[in-house]
Structures are given as C-alpha cells and as structure tokens.
Amino acid sequence: MKIMVVKKELQRVLDIVASTVGDTDELLLEASSGHLTAKVQIVKDGVYLSAMTDVADIAKDGAFLVNANKFYEVLKTFSGDSVALSAKEAKLTAKSEKTRVSFNGKVPVPDNYPSFPSIDESAMYPVDGKTFRGMIEKTVFAVPIANDRIFINGLFLEKDGTTAARAVATDGYRLACIEGPIELKDSLFISKAGVREVQRLLKKAEGTVMIGADKTYFVLRDGNIKVVVSLIHADFVDYKKAVPGESVNNRVLVMSREALMAMLRRAMIILENRNSMVTLDMNPQGLTISSLSNIGDETEESEAEYSGESLKIKVNSSYLTEAVRAVEGEKVRLEFKDEASAIVVKPADTTGYFNLIMPVMN
Secondary structure, three states: OEEEEEHHHHHHHHHHHOOOOOOOOEEEEEEEOOEEEEEEEEHHHOEEEEEEEOOEEEEEOEEEEEEHHHHHHHHHHOOOOEEEEEEEOOEEEEEEOOEEEEEEEEOOOHHHOOOOOOOOHHHOEEEEHHHHHHHHHOOHHHOOOOOOOHHHOEEEEEEEOOOEEEEEEEOOOEEEEEEEOOOOOOOEEEEHHHHHHHHHHHOOOOOEEEEEEOOOEEEEEEOOEEEEEEEOOOOOOOHHHHOOOOOOOOEEEEEEHHHHHHHHHHHHHOOOOOOOEEEEEEEOOEEEEEEEOOOOEEEEEEOOEEEOOOEEEEEEHHHHHHHHHHOOOOEEEEEEOOOOOOEEEEEOOOOOEEEEEOOOOO
C-alpha cells in the first residue's frame, strides 16, 4: 500500500472513526479504486465505524491494520499539508514534511479480522438528520450509565403510526420521551454504546441521512460515512405505565427556564457531588430551592406561577438540571402529584416532549 493524502482530509476521516477508540482497538486502512477507507470495529460494544475519502493519490492498493489510538494521536501532531503512507510487511510508515513515524502492524487476513456486518442498503430510507439528532439529544442523557437490566440499557425508537416516532430512554429513576416527525419502518432498540456513536455522527450531519436495520444491526449513513451498531434483542420496558394520566398531577409550577437553571446551578455549588439532592418548596408565593452538605447550605427564593396545595419535595439535583436544560422555550412547566410520585418536567407552551423524575425519599 502506498498513498499520498491531504492531511486535513485524513484528519477528518479519523475524527469520525478513531476519536473514541480504546487503547487496543485497531484501525483498518484500505486503499483501492482511488479511495482510502478507514474502518474501526469496537466488537465488544457492537459498534462498526467507516469513513471514506477520494482526496488521495493512491500509487498502490493495499490494506493495513494499525493501533487506532496511537495512529490518530500521532497524525494530529503532523504539521504538513499532506501525509505519505506506505506499508511494507509488518510496518506502516507515515511521513509529513520532516517527521517520519513507523507503526508496527499487519496486513489483515480476512479470516482473522471481523468483517463489517452486511446490511441491505437498498432497504435504507431517508430521515432528516437535524430532527433525528434533536430527538436523541433530548433523551440520551436518561440512558443508564452502567446497568445490567437489558430491557432499559439503550435508546428505544418507537414507531408511532406512519409519519411519527418516539425516542424514549430511562434508567429506572427518570425517563425522557420525545415525539418527532421521523418515519420509521419498525421500532428499534439501540444499544447504549451504539446510540452515542450515532449521536456523534449526527452532530456532523447536514440535511438528510439514510438509516436502515435488520434483525441484528442499525445502520446510519451520511455520504461516505457509515456507522453500524448493535440492536438489543429484548422488549423495552413498558414505559407508558409510568406516565401519569391527565389531571393526576394537579400541582403545577411554571417559571422562567433560565431562572430555574440559574437557581439549580447555585444550589449545586454547595453540594459535594452532582447527584446529591435539592429540596423544592412550593406555594402560591413561589419557589424556594435549598441544598445542604458538609460544606454548607444554600437557600434561594424566586417568584413563580404555582397552583395547587403547597408541596415540599426532594429531587436528584443532576436529574432535574438535565431535564430542565433539555426543555426548549422561555418557560418550563413542572407537574406534581405528591412528595412520593414522579415529577413531570416539560415545556410550558409546547407538547411532544417530557421528562419524568422520581423524587428522593429519605
């Protein structure tokens, strides 16, 4: 393999496939038919990333496996406008201006290197990338960080009729749900590691992207960039049982989203960790937020629209902050039943998005 490639273009490709790899993950570079393709397979997470560029002068076709993390980190230090890559036996040499680095690696043997999952791309269909990205961003924070309960360990994309879908995530203590004009052919349950890679790719996407799935994998393609991620083979938890019916939560607080965020930020400063609780004390005069730790205590009052009987409730400060941050619009609406039931957090003036947060009981 012998290639001359524009450094910025190679950097762009590696930003996509190698920026989140582990120390031992391998990068496959393939040069053929005038194209350079970079692939990474994080098999333990069921994630497969691929990006291709034709901004390369390929003198000799070939393929080479190299440590993804080290190759990516070295490339970022190169100062030249172009990079020459050449592979011979068990060495890949990268040269830019006066810098030359050789990497130990190997020419891949197909039987010894896991192949990319084969997805029928003719069955893929278009969705709006910005809408899809927004749905993920407003729910992915509720995916469990570490959890062995497979029925919640990912993001659920639920087909809702022919022209809409829901994205739902829960860690058992909170839930985020949004509806959007995305047409899905089937409901999909994407793995935790997979959805974060999908989210990362969508941040770079503009306009329409292509998606598809089979019984095992979900695929997202944006031009010459592709991510394939594992689906979870389990039924997502019946989240609708946790959603309060209309008029159940008859205590309602409406206030400026920006003001509530500022109050929460100040209350969290005094806390010893971001998952400590804050206390909300509500009555017709407004809202009081207080926090207490070994460092000290903090109390702040604010005017707010409140209807219903007075209520004092404790809640995880991080969960509430993330839910309020995800709400769009000038005002946020919080709905309560009592001190032991789920809190609903949603926009005050629009529908289609809400968060549920269980209060802290102690």
